[in-house]
Amino acid sequence: MPRAGLTPDLVVAEASRLSDEKGFEALSLAAVAKRFGVATPSLYKHVDGLTGLRREVSLRAVTELGDRLQGAAVGRSGPDAVRALFGAYRAYAHEHPGGYAATQRGAAPTDHEAYAAFARPVEVIAAVLRGFDIPEARMVHTIRALRSAVHGFVDLEAHGGFRMPEDIDESYDVLVEGFIHVLERRPGHTGHGAEEAEEGEN
Amino acid sequence: MPRAGLTPDLVVAEASRLSDEKGFEALSLAAVAKRFGVATPSLYKHVDGLTGLRREVSLRAVTELGDRLQGAAVGRSGPDAVRALFGAYRAYAHEHPGGYAATQRGAAPTDHEAYAAFARPVEVIAAVLRGFDIPEARMVHTIRALRSAVHGFVDLEAHGGFRMPEDIDESYDVLVEGFIHVLERRPGHTGHGAEEAEEGEN
DNA sequence: GCTAGAAAGCTAACGCCAATAGCTAACGGC
DNA sequence: GCCGTTAGCTATTGGCGTTAGCTTTCTAGC
Numbered sequence: 001m002p003r004a005g006l007t008p009d010l011v012v013a014e015a016s017r018l019s020d021e022k023g024f025e026a027l028s029l030a031a032v033a034k035r036f037g038v039a040t041p042s043l044y045k046h047v048d049g050l051t052g053l054r055r056e057v058s059l060r061a062v063t064e065l066g067d068r069l070q071g072a073a074v075g076r077s078g079p080d081a082v083r084a085l086f087g088a089y090r091a092y093a094h095e096h097p098g099g100y101a102a103t104q105r106g107a108a109p110t111d112h113e114a115y116a117a118f119a120r121p122v123e124v125i126a127a128v129l130r131g132f133d134i135p136e137a138r139m140v141h142t143i144r145a146l147r148s149a150v151h152g153f154v155d156l157e158a159h160g161g162f163r164m165p166e167d168i169d170e171s172y173d174v175l176v177e178g179f180i181h182v183l184e185r186r187p188g189h190t191g192h193g194a195e196e197a198e199e200g201e202n
Numbered sequence: 203m204p205r206a207g208l209t210p211d212l213v214v215a216e217a218s219r220l221s222d223e224k225g226f227e228a229l230s231l232a233a234v235a236k237r238f239g240v241a242t243p244s245l246y247k248h249v250d251g252l253t254g255l256r257r258e259v260s261l262r263a264v265t266e267l268g269d270r271l272q273g274a275a276v277g278r279s280g281p282d283a284v285r286a287l288f289g290a291y292r293a294y295a296h297e298h299p300g301g302y303a304a305t306q307r308g309a310a311p312t313d314h315e316a317y318a319a320f321a322r323p324v325e326v327i328a329a330v331l332r333g334f335d336i337p338e339a340r341m342v343h344t345i346r347a348l349r350s351a352v353h354g355f356v357d358l359e360a361h362g363g364f365r366m367p368e369d370i371d372e373s374y375d376v377l378v379e380g381f382i383h384v385l386e387r388r389p390g391h392t393g394h395g396a397e398e399a400e401e402g403e404n
Numbered sequence: 405g406c407t408a409g410a411a412a413g414c415t416a417a418c419g420c421c422a423a424t425a426g427c428t429a430a431c432g433g434c
Numbered sequence: 435g436c437c438g439t440t441a442g443c444t445a446t447t448g449g450c451g452t453t454a455g456c457t458t459t460c461t462a463g464c
Binding site (some may be wrong): 205206207210240241244247248340 | 411412413414415
Binding site (some may be wrong): 017064104105106138140141142144145147148149150151152153156159160161162164166168170171172175178179181182185186 | 306307308340342343344346347349350351352353354355357358362363364365366368370372373375376377380381383384387388
């Protein structure tokens, strides 16, 4: 009997595809094995159980998301960069719903590799926001606000939370432009601030 | 052997408690049964399987969330009402993490009872926003933006997405005040709008 | 107070999944 | 062409959801 020729990368790639098609919650070792025409236990030779597989899918997804954000932001600045960021973020979630969902399961605090991977998208956001006149003490709060806005919209949309007939793209525009408006005309204001800290998941 | 005295309400209440303690994903018939000192199949006399139990927990949660929002908004208007809304929303998520998570699994389109229940929190938000000078064509988009902001923040926070040392309450303030700022000083602007529609999940 | 029927909770059994142990056969280096 | 490595297998265990069918408790009505 010839071998299936699996590798960790192949398995994770197929798992990512599967979770994009059926949802991240539907990701199972049995389903992945079936796709390769292989028995479930065989996957253990390439992946550390279901937990490990989920972790790898998350890592892959968050890395790709980071790349996309970076790609969107490069060469732009100010409001344009923010628009590009918002756009790329939602586009990724549309193209890879399972991957985006995987992105939401944070990494264990001890898992340094995952920790770093999860920090990257945030770093890109931070870089873009530095183009605005935001006091250091407000930086982290602003990053968190942006992340909340994007993620909230994308997540609600993905779960079918917007049921009215109004155009969803237009709603996103309203959100994005509203956010930019605050960024531009509201640089300071709350003077009492904490000191700054370095990169990481804000 | 005396009976356990279960009722649908008791079962759902215990399930809600369990999912608040261990997470909505950890909700299982087996775990609920164990809490009552009862065999798993016994629960089928009160609840329509795991799917049904999840639905009931969701309904209960979304109803309570709606009540909380309403309670927070009543007697207030304008920015104060928005602040109260944001506050109550996050407070609910803190007190009932499992319930809040349950809230995110939307209802089936055919499930009219659930549909109505899920619409209620949105109706409260809509009522509060009517206190601002927002063009009808922009209303739904604004509601969606608010929901995105709150949910995004709460969801990221719940999943441990804010890892920097900065105070999270303060971040929430920044988000809330930013949103209010847009509401107050940016009533119109994009003139091209759709027509209005009635309540429902926006 | 007794009885009959409704219904609560039980055990048994099946299928699906994750996971571990241990076998076998295919592959690659020499 | 041989041999060690290892990919993939089968067998098995344990947990879960679900259905079927039984027994026993409770309660309504006489």
